[in-house]
Amino acid sequence: MRSRASSRRSSIQGSIENLDLSELEFDEPVENDAHAGGGLTDISHHxxxxxxxxxxxxxxxxxxxxxxxxxxxxxxxxxxxxxxxxxxxxxxxxxxxxxxxxxxxARRISEDHASPSTxxxxxxxxxxxxxxxxxxxxxxxxxxxxxxxxxxxxxxxxxxxxxxxxxxxxxxxxxxxxxxxxxxxxxxxxxxxxxxxxxxxxxxxxxxxxxxxxxxxxxxxxxxxxxxxxxxxxxxxxxxxxxxxxxxxxxxxxxxxxxxxxxxxxxxxxxxxxxxxxxxxxxxxxxxxxxxxxxxxxxxxxxxxxxxxxxxxxxxxxxxxxxxxxxxxxxFPVSIKNEDFLNIVKNPATTKLATEIRKKLLSAGSDKGCIFFSVERFDYTKGIADKLKAWKRYFEKYPERIGLDLLYQVAVTNRRSVESYRVYQDNCLKIVDDVNAAFICKKFPTWKPIKFNMDGLPRAKLVAHYLAMDVGVVTPIKDGMNLVAKEMLICNPAAALILSSGAGTEVQLGNAGFYAQDKQCYYRVEDVTDTEVCVVNQCSSEFCV
Structure with missing residues (x-):
């Protein structure tokens, strides 16, 4: 329904100098308005x-x-x-x-796409x-x-x-x-x-x-x-x-x-x-x-x-x-529709695709390696830079894992027009290049420690990656909930999960008794590094960083 606001409305639309929204007042709605049918109308039969x-x-x-x-x-x-x-x-x-x-x-997001001046x-x-x-x-x-x-x-x-x-x-x-x-x-x-x-x-x-x-x-x-x-x-x-x-x-x-x-x-x-x-x-x-x-x-x-x-x-x-x-x-913590994901998991085509993905990801190194998989928006709240630094530290502390394990990071690019995002994203890409250049395996010369994808994955392919992974990595600095962690658990309960305390999901899973409450729970570089090797050594079936 269309309504006529009093002179107070102009304070919203124009010079809202005092910004005291509690003082807003409005006239009664127009009677017999041609667009009647809004929230100010009494239509009891609907x-x-x-x-x-x-x-x-x-x-x-x-x-x-x-x-x-x-x-x-x-x-x-x-x-x-x-x-x-x-x-x-x-x-x-x-x-x-x-x-x-x-x-x-014709518009596509790419690494070299020039952002507007801001x-x-x-x-x-x-x-x-x-x-x-x-x-x-x-x-x-x-x-x-x-x-x-x-x-x-x-x-x-x-x-x-x-x-x-x-x-x-x-x-x-x-x-x-x-x-x-x-x-x-x-x-x-x-x-x-x-x-x-x-x-x-x-x-x-x-x-x-x-x-x-x-x-x-x-x-x-x-x-x-x-x-x-x-x-x-x-x-x-x-x-x-x-x-x-x-x-x-x-x-x-x-x-x-x-x-x-x-x-x-x-x-x-x-x-x-x-x-x-x-x-x-x-x-x-x-x-x-x-x-x-x-x-x-x-x-x-x-x-x-x-x-x-x-x-x-x-x-x-x-x-x-x-x-x-x-x-x-x-x-009211949000969740996922479990059956939607389980139906994809049960599809034989998904299992076949997961096998192909695993084979392809490990083809450059040892087939005895572990696939660490992470997917999120390319956002500074997601802890991607810390995760990449932890991955570098992982190979520094445990050089015997070089040529074996890899991190497949999917980071869907967004908000490139905001400088803080652009700087953060560019910094992460530099870390990826540095890590890939720092660790070379003579036995497997084409192996690289990080595979980085900024394009995202359709749901069926995403679920196949969940099935292919050994370890899910969800380490946001702060996150309202994080549904990816729940998707990983539903699709591949046999995989390990590295989950930071920054995610609301960690609170929910902790309250549900999913892991011991006395564990240290951080997203910090050293903590992630030590947990990664703990996962590889199969010290436990549930993990929280």
Missing amino acids: KQRVINVSNAPPVSIKRKLSGSWEIQQGSGGLVACVDPVMSVDKENMWLANIGMNLQGA NSLGLPLLRQANAGEIFHVLEMSLLSVLHDYNKSNYQLNPVIVNQEDYNTYYGGISNGLLWPVLHNLPEYIVKDYDDEQVLREHWCAYVRVNYQFGINAVRNSRPQDFIWIHDYHLMLTGQMMRSLDSNLEVGFFLHIPFQPPDNWMTKYRIVAEPIMRALLRFTKVGFQTHRDRQKYVELVKKHISRARIQYESTVDIFTVTHENFTCSLGV
Whole structure:
């Protein structure tokens, strides 16, 4: 439903100087609006739907050489945990920005692909790449493809935002500030945000984009619907939406950790305070682990003095009441759909492919070697640089393993336009070259200690690699959950798993008694190195670094 905001709305869209979102006020909805049917309308005969709202869509949209569009189902943690819920009912709706997922037919990510010129924030992030396509997303050929997609799936609706605002919201506040902050990796916060004026200007863009997502969700909702907001890009939407209609049921799930550094509420106050308060306007907020929820509760107690907090031990839920709104805080670790992976494992073609993969990977060295396998996004939170250094240290300490073992690292390149990512990725590639040059085996001259792949693997081939590996290596510095670790365990329970305490999965498996709680659990180079040789020597069947 379309609504008319009061003069306060302009403070969101323009000069949001005081950034106090709690003061937003809105007029009553327009009666007899031609677009009636949104969250502000009383339509009691409709059944409840799920309206899913995320920055990125669950699909990849590509333009063929012919000019026509092609939609393919996406992958990743968000799609894995949400798609089963959304697929239950074709009336469910997914709202997302589609522009960032548009790919030209000839565009390919490669190591030597030149990135657009940027400052340390990576801005203008996509101006020289594909952000311009955001405003062409509604051309008739793509609309037709979306229409066909919606016939056989839940409803996928695009959220269109101002290009410049989107660049700043995504490449600036979201990935230049919130991502490193919430992972407690302050060294990756872009230096530009030491300037309060820059921080304030970029924060205003983040607010405006959140408003566009929020108003789209309200317009498409009905009173019975559950609106499900995802991740750090959209942390303000609940407050905006419930300012429009306080009866809306709006949930929020944070897929990444919530572990901000100690100076979060002081140095970045103009961002931190509104986010802390805005989260309390959601009906429900979900975290991946108890440690993430506990950190948020501690900050609420310390910085929002009027909030009333209660804990219900029988259901393990915190209830927080603030400014006449009540929010429940829960822990809901995401997982995978086991049968999807097991069905691939049971396929004879997968077993055959796994045998071929193993033979090929070990062909340059001894067939008695071990395959260490790791797959993740090429992100500084994933601990890839430390893992590569540990692999170098492994051969320095245990030279008898030269010519035997190899690390196959799949690191899917992303966010090359952000300088911190570009520098990190280039540094990792240099480490790979150095390690491969440092260890030569005279007996097996074509053997190399590291095989590095930046292109990713389709699911069937990925599962085959899980079956081919001897050891899965999952060593993020910080990770909300990490579904790869679960996939490895489900697909190949006979393999060993090196899992760092930085992953939310480690907390879940530890609580389930998967390994002794008194073990040292780090992602550090020496610890990974020693655990690698322990795995090779088959000292235990379960490992946690």
